[in-house]
Amino acid sequence: MRNKSIKYMSGTGIAVAVFTAILVIIYMIVLNHPKVYDxxxxxxxxxxxxxxxILDSLDFDVKVLVFCKNDNTREKAKDILDLFAYASKHVNYEIIDPDVHPGEAKKYAIERYGQAILVGNGKQQRIETVSEQNLDSAILKLKMSGKKTIYFTTGHGERDIEDNNKDGLATLKNALKSDNYRVKKLILMREKSVPLDAGLVAVIGPKKQFLPEEIKELDEYIKQGGNLFIALDPMEDTGLEGFLSEYGVVLGNDMIIDKFSRILGGDYLIPVVSEYGDVDALRGFRYATFFPTACSLSIKKTLPKGIEIRWLARTSSQSWAETDLDRLERQGKAQLDKKDKKGPVDIGLFLKKKLDTKGGGYARLIVFGDSDFLSNTYIMTSGNEDLAMNCMNMLLGERELVVIKKKQANHLAPLTPYQASLMFWVPVVAIPCVILFIGISVFLVRRRA
Amino acid sequence: MRSVYAKEMLIYFSSPIFYAVSFIFLCVLGIFFYNDMAYMSMLASRIAQYQLSTGLGLDKIVLRPLFSDMSILLLFIVPIIAMRLYSEEKGNGTIELIFTYPITDLQVLLGKYLAGLSVIAILLGITTVLMLLAGIVVSPDWGLVFSSYLGLFLVSASFLAIGVFASSLTKNQIIAAASSLGIILAFWAVGWFSDVFTASAVAKFLGELGIMEHLDDFMKGMLNVKDAVFYLLFSLFFLFMTLRILESHTWRG
Structure with a gap:
């Protein structure tokens, strides 16, 4: 009898061991093939x-070391880093309490709670807080071997990249820097040609005429396959009109009036754009963008050989390009008449020019009929920054930096007195009481039976 | 199996324990819910007053805390739901009768387990009223609500499997409930070790074994296949162990 028991017992032991092993193996397989659905x-x-x-194109391992206490920051960092770790095998992270492990904190010169160090590709990057944007830019910095340079022309009253005031471009410059570009000023008059390291030349809101020599430099730059980003304001004579016209882009001598903008709380003179063209940078772009005082752009009917133009952004059908600028300025009135171009009006165009050289390739040009939307005042409005960054990233060939969507939290709302009492009486009193009532009824019925 | 299931369900709904447990569960949850909603309301008026833009939403202020409270309440309640499944039969001596049924141990076990799961599903079902109530004020992210409920159901299935296992060990229902609570708490605590010993293989292993760790992603609105598989395998393991215990009756005599 005892022998039999031992036999059974050992049989059970083996069965349990084998079954457990199978479960562990299944789990290990699942662990190694992570799949997460949102x-x-x-x-x-x-x-x-x-x-x-960015993560898809990672070809080296990135280790993120976050130094924080066991608190809210830790939870937040974990939420974001989990998403990164799920999205790429190359990313893993560790959360370290600097007070428990002071040696580690000292090794990476940690000064504040919440700082993180990214290690990879033989380099190190420090970020002040863990956020998706900071991680992106730090990973890019680990990845990039050489920085691309963006030149902003100066000397014609253009908006200044160092200017922190309302008309300046300092915000744009910082955004470009966080995408890991080098940003420099360019005085065309001093140079014989656009510098060779220019990934992109931007002309933002000039007020004075460009000299013919300067325009020639830009023209040469385009012919050699350069990338130009031009944003011009209405009623400014910059000398670039002829240059653009040669490429098939006509600047309207007008001002766009948008009735629809009023509905959104804006001014008639701030046309709103919610329709975007079929180009890489803007496919799926859903944000409204605002262009304070803009002029219309149009495409010539017959284009020079090798040039292809597509519209990037256009205003609503409730807008038009007002040509009677005198009346608009003096009386502040505008009315759609025969001379005016009825909306939708093109406000941004994308131009591709096939190069004559043997190797082929393209020069690319983006033109906007407004430069205010890039200024410190307006760039953070709605989707303006994303639009500008997407366009510049596209010109620079950094498709991976194109932003398509952002998250929105659903909002909070205060309770009305009626709702507040509903939130109390239903869950705290009504529901439990119903259960209690059913329970007592069942009890009574059973006792009677 | 169907007859076992029907019998178990009938016992559940005619016993006072189910109603008492549900009453306490719903009452406590209702209070938590009211608190969270009141806190949200207070925050909302503050935010409006100072025109702050925060990333806060109903998800963070109400739903996530509420679901995490629910998981802890379930941790205490599921052992009580599960305690009688085998212990009662053992206490009454009807277990011997079961062994003579013309159905297998597995069928009996599944019948009992599914009955327990149905009771949990009904309890969770009742709590969806809270989501509808919250929806009157701010529409919740229904995807997140769905994934949280899925996670709660799966973790409860694991608790129940432990409960059934503990219930098969003893004829005393109180001991069954207490020991399943003990096992669950042990598997909860195991997960904490991963916080203490960072980045060692042992910590990682223990972290994977922690029963509550696998709920995190569900409550963020994510379906992480590994977490769902964990709960299924975890439940399977304890059901398998229960079968082995039942089997031992035949050779222990």
């Missing part, structure tokens, strides 16, 4: 397309 309707657990592009 079930939220808002997509808040989904990384930006920009981040995913």
């Amino acid at each position: 079930l939220t309707l808002s997509g808040k657990n989904t990384l930006d397309v920009k981040t995913r592009n």
